[in-house]
Amino acid sequence: MPRLSKVDRHRALGLLQEGLPISEVSLRMNLNRTTIFRLRQRLHKTNTVSDRPRSGRPKCTTQRQDRNLVRNHLNNRFLSASASSRQTRRRNYQRISANTVRRRLSISGLRARRPYIGPILIQRHRYQRRLWAQEHAARDGIHWRSVVFSDESRFCINHADGRVRVWRRSGERLR
Template sequence: MNVNKTTIFRLRQRLHETDTVSDRPCSGRRRCTTQRQDRNLVRNHMNHRFLSAPASSRQTRGRNDQRISANTVRRRLSTSGLRARRPYIGPTLTQRHRHQSTLWAQKHAAWDRIQLQSVVFSDESRFCIDHAHGRVRVWRRSGERYQTDCVREHDRWVEHL
């Protein structure tokens, strides 16, 4: 096992005394949220991906009705695998648009590079009209970048009054 003999001896002794080998409670400050509150925080951020940690901390109360900090919210979300990242910003697409794009891609899958260079994709340019660059964050797990509820959609054809 490549472990010291005293480690094995102590683990056997702890198993015999407490029926478990898990660590005993350590000293230190008690967590300000319960496991149930942690699950609620994660569920809330999974339903509202663009909710900020400070806004979530204002809505959530910890044990004994005490306030929790935004850093506490970030730590709880981080342990569940959620990270605050810049969202993918794409055009507003309906289900019909997505279907048409898929059909076009399947139809032209055999095109070579020279043929594709003659095509102009209208969603390649990025213009920032309605928000500051990079300040909006989405809480998501790894691999969820293009998931529908993690994409911040915007309409490029904004009419000016």
């Protein structure tokens, strides 16, 4: 059964209680008939529509360790996941993997990105750049033919590029 939100589950059950057939409810909610049928069946069988507990390997870190990982990376944005994994120990005093650290940070919204390298522009800088662009916008094509614009890119296929990464949330580039 596809994952339905709590609101959608209760909405479907409300439509069923109004007396609508399963096929009509599935059309209105754009769901498969089997999904609605199984939802109703689960309600009659267990008296609840919440998800059942699923099996799976338990986490090797506690919630407290996860919060500490995130706090450490927010305090030291340039800390690598492998360095952090060497510092963090599981309950049985084994190290956790760097991939585990990356997953925990990713769940909290942090991503490893290239740090911003360049001048931080203040309002005065922006104003001066706009003035320069307005002055030079009226120049003729002969002037701009002698100007070369370049863009440099690095491509690294087989190994790590050696760049330092910074852990940050989306929209925090210039903070």
